[in-house]
Amino acid sequence: MIPITKLHQVPIPAMDINPSTVAGNIKVIETFLSRCGLGDSLAAKIAENGIVDMSDMVSITHGDLGCFEKVLSALKRRSVEFTELERLQFVVFVLGLFHTKMAAADAIWRILMPSKEGRHIEDSIFQKLVRKLRPNQWGKIQSTPKFRDQHELISEVGTVLRLDIWRVEVAKRGYPTIEAWAASKPGLTEICEIADILASRYVAGEGIKIWKLRAEAQSVHDEEHENVLLVHQYLLLYEELSYAFNAGDIGRVETLFPAWISLFRSTGKHKYCNRVLQFMHQLYFVYPPGLRRAIRYNILVNPTGKAHHFRAADWVIELLNLYIKDVYGGEGSNYTKERVLVESPIVLVFRNCHSNFERNFKLKGLSTAHAKKDMKETFKEIQIYLKNEDVNEGKPNRQTKFHVGDLIPKGTALISDDAAAKQLEAMAKLQATSSVGLEGGASANAEMGGDQTATNGETIGDLEEEGYWEQWGSLTAEDLSTEGIL
Numbered sequence: 001m002i003p004i005t006k007l008h009q010v011p012i013p014a015m016d017i018n019p020s021t022v023a024g025n026i027k028v029i030e031t032f033l034s035r036c037g038l039g040d041s042l043a044a045k046i047a048e049n050g051i052v053d054m055s056d057m058v059s060i061t062h063g064d065l066g067c068f069e070k071v072l073s074a075l076k077r078r079s080v081e082f083t084e085l086e087r088l089q090f091v092v093f094v095l096g097l098f099h100t101k102m103a104a105a106d107a108i109w110r111i112l113m114p115s116k117e118g119r120h121i122e123d124s125i126f127q128k129l130v131r132k133l134r135p136n137q138w139g140k141i142q143s144t145p146k147f148r149d150q151h152e153l154i155s156e157v158g159t160v161l162r163l164d165i166w167r168v169e170v171a172k173r174g175y176p177t178i179e180a181w182a183a184s185k186p187g188l189t190e191i192c193e194i195a196d197i198l199a200s201r202y203v204a205g206e207g208i209k210i211w212k213l214r215a216e217a218q219s220v221h222d223e224e225h226e227n228v229l230l231v232h233q234y235l236l237l238y239e240e241l242s243y244a245f246n247a248g249d250i251g252r253v254e255t256l257f258p259a260w261i262s263l264f265r266s267t268g269k270h271k272y273c274n275r276v277l278q279f280m281h282q283l284y285f286v287y288p289p290g291l292r293r294a295i296r297y298n299i300l301v302n303p304t305g306k307a308h309h310f311r312a313a314d315w316v317i318e319l320l321n322l323y324i325k326d327v328y329g330g331e332g333s334n335y336t337k338e339r340v341l342v343e344s345p346i347v348l349v350f351r352n353c354h355s356n357f358e359r360n361f362k363l364k365g366l367s368t369a370h371a372k373k374d375m376k377e378t379f380k381e382i383q384i385y386l387k388n389e390d391v392n393e394g395k396p397n398r399q400t401k402f403h404v405g406d407l408i409p410k411g412t413a414l415i416s417d418d419a420a421a422k423q424l425e426a427m428a429k430l431q432a433t434s435s436v437g438l439e440g441g442a443s444a445n446a447e448m449g450g451d452q453t454a455t456n457g458e459t460i461g462d463l464e465e466e467g468y469w470e471q472w473g474s475l476t477a478e479d480l481s482t483e484g485i486l
Contacts, residue, residue, distance in 0.1 A: 002248035006305025014344035040085035062313040064099040096314025105150040124402040158235035164386040204229040222394040230404040248310035262411030323347040
C-alpha cells in the first residue's frame with residue numbers, strides 16, 4: 001500500500017516538439033533535462049549554473065503505450081553512444097496505469113460487445129442491461145463509446161448483477177428481499193459469510209470451471225447462466241483493478257496483472273499484453289530492490305492527499321494537457337500556440353485562482369468533477385427484470401445465441417505457445433550458428449594449430465545482445481508459474 005502523501009507538482013513549459021517519432025521523444029527527454037538543470041559529469045564541470053550530475057541516477061518516466069515503444073526504440077538507437085547521458089541510460093520507463101485501465105475497459109467491451117453481428121442479435125445479458133441503463137444513448141454506445149461511458153456502464157451493470165445475486169442468496173435464508181434482510185441488521189460475520197459464498201458460487205473462477213459446465217449434456221446445463229458467471233468474473237476484475245488504483249494498493253494491482261495480460265492476449269490487444277508482461281518481467285527479475293521500491297511507490301500519485309484518491313501518473317499528465325490546451329489555453333484570437341507555450345508553466349496558478357473565487361464567493365456547480373448519478377429508480381426497475389429472468393439461478397436446457405468466451409485460460413495458453421515458439425526459434429538459430437562456428441573453428445585450428453575457439457558465426461553473447469535470452473520467449477509457462485507471474 002502506497003502511503004497517502006499529497007502530490008507536489010511543478011509543470012515545466014510545454015514543448016513545441018512532435019512526439020510521434022523516436023527522434024521527437026529523444027528531443028523531449030533532452031529538453032526536459034536542460035530545463036530541469038540535469039546533465040552528466042562533463043556538463044556539470046563545464047557549466048557554472050548548478051547542473052546536477054545524474055550519471056549514477058535514474059529518472060522514472062511515465063507515458064502511454066506509444067510513448068513506451070518509442071522510448072524503447074530510442075534506448076536501442078542510443079545504446080552505442082559513449083556517455084551514460086547520451087545512451088539515455090537513466091531512463092526507466094513505467095507503463096502508464098491510466099492508459100492500461102482504458103485498455104482493460106476496451107478489452108471488456110470486446111468480450112461482451114464483440115461485433116456488429118453480436119450487437120444486432122442482442123442476446124447478451126450485458127447488452128440488454130446496457131440498453132436499459134442508457135436507452136437514449138444506445139446507438140452511440142454500440143458504435144463509438146468513450147472511456148467514461150465504458151467505465152460507468154461496467155460499474156453499473158456489475159452493480160445490478162451483484163445486487164441480484166445478493167437477493168438470490170438471502171432468499172435462501174428466508175428473506176424475500178434484500179431490504180428485509182437489511183432490516184434484520186445482520187452482523188459483519190454474516191455479511192462476510194454471504195460475500196464468500198457469492199464469490200465462490202456465482203462467479204467463474206476457482207470454484208466454478210466453465211469448461212466443465214459446458215462439457216455437460218445440453219439437457220442439463222444452462223448457457224445463459226454460464227454467460228453470467230463469466231460476466232461477473234470480467235466485471236469484478238475491472239472493478240478490483242479500478243479500486244486498487246484509487247486505493248493506492250500497488251500490491252493488489254500486481255496480483256491482477258496476470259489475469260489482464262491473458263485477457264489482453266485473447267482479445268487481440270497484443271501490444272498491451274507484451275508491454276505489461278515486459279514491465280512485470282523487469283520489475284521482478286531485472287530491477288534491483290531499491291529501484292523496484294521506487295517504481296512501486298511512484299507509479300500512483302495522490303493529487304489531493306485524501307484516502308482513495310490515488311491517480312496514475314499518466315492521468316496527471318493528461319490533466320495538465322487538458323489545462324494547457326483547453327481550459328486555460330485562451331479563446332478566439334488569444335488561442336495561439338505561442339500563448340499556450342508561454343502560459344503553460346502557470347496553469348496550476350490559474351486553477352488555484354479559480355478555486356479561490358469559487359470558495360470565497362460561495363459559487364456552486366462550477367467544478368469540473370463529474371457528479372454521481374442517482375440510479376436508484378433505474379436499479380429498482382432492472383432488479384425486477386433480473387428477478388423475472390432468473391439469470392443468476394441455473395435452469396436446465398436454457399439456451400442462448402450469444403456465448404461469452406472463457407478467455408483467461410485461452411490467453412494463458414496463447415502466451416505459452418508464443419513463448420515456446422520463440423524458444424524454439426532461438427534454439428534453432430543457436431544450433432545453426434554453432435554448427436557454422438564449429439566448422440569455421442575447425443578449419444582455423446587446422447591452419448593455426450590452436451584450440452577450437454574461433455567461430456565464423458554468432459556467439460551466445462551476440463544472441464544475448466539481440467535480446468533472445470532477456471525476452472519472455474526464453475521462459476516457459478512453468479517458469480512463469482513458479483515466479484508467480486502466471
